[in-house]
Structure formats: structure tokens, C-alpha cells
Amino acid sequence: MNIERQKGRGGRIIGMDAHPAMFSVATLEGRDPATARVVAVKDRLPIERLEHWLETDVSPDDVIALEASGNSFALVDRIAAKGRKAVVLESAAVGKVGKAYCSTDKLCAIKIARVYMTGLAHIVWKPDATTMGRRDLFFAYRNSVKDATRCRNRIWGFFNQHGMRRPRGLRYSLIETEARVLALRAWTPLENEILKDMLTAFRQADERRNRLAVMIAEDVVSDPAVLKLVRLMGIRHIVAFALAAFVGDIARFPNPKCLVAYFGLNPTVRTSGQGGGNGRLAHTGRSDVRSLLIQAAQSILRYGKDHQHQWAVALKMRKGKHIAVAALARKLVVACWYLMSGHFTRLTELPQQLQTKLHKIACEIGSARLKSRGYKSVLEFEYEIQQLFLQTTG
Numbered sequence: 001m002n003i004e005r006q007k008g009r010g011g012r013i014i015g016m017d018a019h020p021a022m023f024s025v026a027t028l029e030g031r032d033p034a035t036a037r038v039v040a041v042k043d044r045l046p047i048e049r050l051e052h053w054l055e056t057d058v059s060p061d062d063v064i065a066l067e068a069s070g071n072s073f074a075l076v077d078r079i080a081a082k083g084r085k086a087v088v089l090e091s092a093a094v095g096k097v098g099k100a101y102c103s104t105d106k107l108c109a110i111k112i113a114r115v116y117m118t119g120l121a122h123i124v125w126k127p128d129a130t131t132m133g134r135r136d137l138f139f140a141y142r143n144s145v146k147d148a149t150r151c152r153n154r155i156w157g158f159f160n161q162h163g164m165r166r167p168r169g170l171r172y173s174l175i176e177t178e179a180r181v182l183a184l185r186a187w188t189p190l191e192n193e194i195l196k197d198m199l200t201a202f203r204q205a206d207e208r209r210n211r212l213a214v215m216i217a218e219d220v221v222s223d224p225a226v227l228k229l230v231r232l233m234g235i236r237h238i239v240a241f242a243l244a245a246f247v248g249d250i251a252r253f254p255n256p257k258c259l260v261a262y263f264g265l266n267p268t269v270r271t272s273g274q275g276g277g278n279g280r281l282a283h284t285g286r287s288d289v290r291s292l293l294i295q296a297a298q299s300i301l302r303y304g305k306d307h308q309h310q311w312a313v314a315l316k317m318r319k320g321k322h323i324a325v326a327a328l329a330r331k332l333v334v335a336c337w338y339l340m341s342g343h344f345t346r347l348t349e350l351p352q353q354l355q356t357k358l359h360k361i362a363c364e365i366g367s368a369r370l371k372s373r374g375y376k377s378v379l380e381f382e383y384e385i386q387q388l389f390l391q392t393t394g
Contacts, residue, residue, distance in 0.1 A: 011061030012039070015113030016086075017105045018066060018075055021047055024105035025064075026113055027057075033117035043106045050075070054082040063087060065116035067094045067108075068124050076126055093121035127248050134219065134245035141216060141238075142288055144209040151202035158198065162191075172199055173206045216241045217364040221385055225340070228389070230357050231347065232335055233304055234296035237361050242289045243336055256337040263290050265330045281326060290329075297329035350386055358385055 013036070017024045024043045030036035045053060058064065064079055064086040066072050072088045079086040094115050098108070115121045127135065156166050167184065170177050178199050182192060220226050220237040229240035253259045260266050264284035283290075301312050301324065308331065316324035338344060350358075362370070362378050362385070375381040 011059070011063060013113045013116055014058065014062055014064045015109040015111065015116070016064055016066045016075075017108040017112060018047070018069065018071060019105075020071060022105075023047055023050065023075075024109045025053070025057075026106065026109035027062075028110070028113045028117070031117065033114040036114065036117060038110060041106055041109070043104075050078055051082060054079060054084050058082075058084050060084060063116070065089055065112050067091050067112055072124075073126055073132070087116065088124040088126065089116060089121040090124055125248065125252055131245060131248040134241065137212065137215060137219070138242055138245045141209065141212040144205060144212055147205040148202060148209050151198065151205050155195075155198050155202065158195065172202045175203070213238070214365055214369065217361050218369075220244075221361060221365075224388060224391075227385070228339060228344075229336060230361070231344075231354055231389075232332065232339065233306065233308070233353070234300040234332060235336075236357055237364065239292050239296050242292050243340075246286055246289055247336075247340065250337065250340040253337060256334040259337045260330055260333050261285075263293060263333060265290065265293065265326065265333060293329045293332060294325060297325045297332055300328055300332070301325060347390055350389065354389075355382075355386070358382055358389070361385075 013028045015026045015028070022044045024045070025041070026038055027040040028036040029039050040057070042053070042057075060083055062084065064084060066075060066086060066088050068088050068091040076086045076088060089112065094112060097115055098111055152172060155172060159166055162185075164184065167181070170180060172181075178196060181195055181199065187195065217237045220230070220241050223244070226240050226244040229235050229243060230237065235243075247253070247259070247262075250259075253262065257266070261282065262285050264282045264287075266282050268280060268282050297312075300309055301316070301321075304312070308328070312324050312328045315327055359378075359382060362382050365381075367378050370378060370381050375384075
């Protein structure tokens with residue numbers, strides 16, 4: 001519908017169902033989702049025509065609603081570049097609405113607009129450029145860890161297939177390990193080639209993982225707001241980076257409970273009448289970040305010595321290890337919220353445990369890379385980071 005025909009009638013709600021190559025849109029008038037009238041529908045338009053459609057059919061007062069998907073944020077950027085408003089709706093809420101026997105792009109666009117009108121679907125926060133870059137780096141690192149693990153398991157499976165126990169003490173990332181593996185027994189020429197290929201694949205995956213880990217460590221030490229998370233027991237650069245990548249602006253979480261729920265560490269509550277109560281963990285949000293927080297809690301339970309560790313041990317004896325670890329991870333997220341919100345006391349000296357963490361982060365970056373950044377030694381870099389840490393945490 002032409003913009004001129006809509007002057008003085010207020011903004012409309014436009015539902016968009018987008019794919020990588022095409023998109024469908026439905027324009028609705030009215031604020032009541034049940035009685036809103038569909039005034040225009042355009043189905044299966046090429047994605048290259050998005051800017052032209054925005055200029056001709058969308059006014060600055062209109063609101064375009066999209067369902068969260070892989071290219072939603074990229075489309076929002078293109079829409080904002082044309083001075084138009086767009087929101088991304090939580091896909092879990094949008095997906096629960098619809099007719100099971102009929103689903104087309106056109107009907108999905110109408111559904112998205114009506115769901116937005118109801119206000120029942122949460123609007124997804126759009127990350128800024130820095131946070132989006134951190135998420136891309138985290139996904140790349142996560143995939144490299146998976147690739148390296150798969151390659152190592154394939155090598156172990158190959159040994160088991162040929163009736164051999166897994167050799168101990170072999171570092172498959174070293175090039176000289178290949179000769180040791182090939183000398184374990186009289187392999188056939190085909191088996192030699194297969195082993196070489198698997199070892200090469202593991203070295204490549206492991207090298208990529210190490211390179212991305214260095215990039216993560218450098219990003220953490222370059223941002224004091226992220227670096228201060230390392231002061232918490234159980235958190236080092238990988239966990240701190242993951243929290244920064246997915247939390248983004250801490251101000252969007254008004255209290256610690258919201259951040260706990262964001263990572264799915266809160267118990268579900270189901271009550272009806274006189275029955276019900278608390279259940280298992282909600283398991284919402286990023287499962288990979290939640291697993292990192294669970295690992296951090298297990299580290300506290302294993303190596304901690306403070307009152308938090310004592311509390312977790314007592315809970316473990318009463319309720320079991322799994323409940324204690326989940327509760328400890330929940331407490332860790334609460335502590336992260338307070339620290340990221342600036343509610344922690346300032347450190348006057350660094351405990352030995354924290355100095356060890358900073359040393360390991362420096363070793364992760366490596367002396368060669370530190371020298372390329374102008375540092376004479378790892379110790380000089382550590383001293384600078386320690387001073388920065390004392391000045392900025394709290």
C-alpha cells in the first residue's frame with residue numbers, strides 16, 4: 001500500500017517472514033490482534049528488493065516485526081539504515097502460535113504481526129557491534145573445540161578398532177608424534193595413510209583452537225570491564241569472555257534473578273491449586289554458556305577454600321552433588337551481576353589464586369605475541385595487567 005494513503009492514520013504493524021533469498025510481509029492496521037485488518041500482503045519477494053520495499057511501502061511510523069532467526073539482526077541493520085523501525089521477537093513464543101495443518105510464508109508474516117500486537121512475545125535485545133563480534137568469536141572457538149575433540153576421538157576409535165589400547169602420553173598436536181604412532185605396530189599402507197590424515201586433521205583443529213583462544217585472552221585483558229570477572233573463583237578468560245559476549249549491556253537485567261533466568265539456572269515453578277512446586281532447571285538460554293558456568297561451579301567445589309565452597313560442600317552432603325553444583329553456578333551468576341553492575345568492593349592487593357590466573361592468561365597469549373605488542377617479557381605484561389586490575393575492579 002502506498003505511504004501517501006496512510007498519512008495521518010498512525011503507524012501500522014508489519015509482520016515479516018524472512019529467508020536468506022526472499023521475504024514475505026503482511027501489513028496490519030489496528031491495535032487489537034483479534035480484529036486487526038490485513039491491508040497489504042507481499043509474498044516471496046527477493047531479498048535484494050528489501051530497500052526498495054522499505055522506501056515505497058513503509059513509513060517511519062510503521063513497526064516491522066521479525067521472528068528471531070539466523071539473519072534477523074542483519075535485516076534489522078538494513079531496515080534501520082533506511083530510517084525504519086524493526087523489532088525481533090523471541091522465536092519460542094512465536095512458534096507456539098499457528099495452524100498445524102497450514103503454514104506458508106504469507107500466513108507466518110500475518111501471525112508474527114498479530115503475536116507482536118498481543119505483547120506476549122518478548123522482544124529480543126539486539127547486540128551492539130562489539131558484542132556481536134564477541135559472539136562470532138565465541139562460536140568459532142566453540143566449534144574448534146568440538147572439531148578437535150571429534151578428531152581425537154576418531155584416532156582413539158581407530159586404535160580400538162584394531163585391538164590396541166589407547167597410547168598414553170602422546171601429544172597428537174606435535175608433528176613428531178606421527179612417527180611414534182606409525183611405529184606402534186606394523187600398519188598396512190592404507191592404515192598408514194588413514195592415520196596420517198586423522199593426525200593432520202587433529203593438528204589443524206587444535207592449532208585453530210589455540211589461535212582463537214589467544215584472541216579471546218587478548219580481548220579479555222584489553223577490556224577492564226571483562227577482566228574484572230576473573231577475580232571470581234572458577235572464572236578465567238574463556239568463561240569471562242562468554243559472559244561478556246552474551247550478557248552485553250548488564251543494565252538490561254534489572255536484578256540478579258533476571259540474569260540467572262537468562263542462563264536457565266533457575267528452577268521451574270509449576271503450581272496449580274494445592275499441588276505443584278519447584279522442579280528441574282529451566283534450561284533456557286545458551287546451553288553452551290550454561291555448561292561453562294556449571295564447569296566453573298565444579299571447579300569451585302573441587303578447589304575452593306572460602307565460605308562459598310564450605311556452603312556448597314554442606315549442600316552436597318544433604319542434597320547431592322548435582323544440586324550443589326547447580327546452586328553454586330546460580331550463586332556465581334548472581335556474583336557476576338553484582339560485579340558487572342559495579343557493586344563490588346575494590347581490591348587493595350591480589351590474592352595468589354588471582355595472580356596465578358593472570359599468569360596463565362599471559363601464558364595463553366604467549367611471549368612472542370606479547371613482544372610483538374611491545375612488552376619485553378611476560379612478567380612486564382603481568383605487572384601491567386595487575387595494576388590495571390587493581391585500578392578498575394570494584
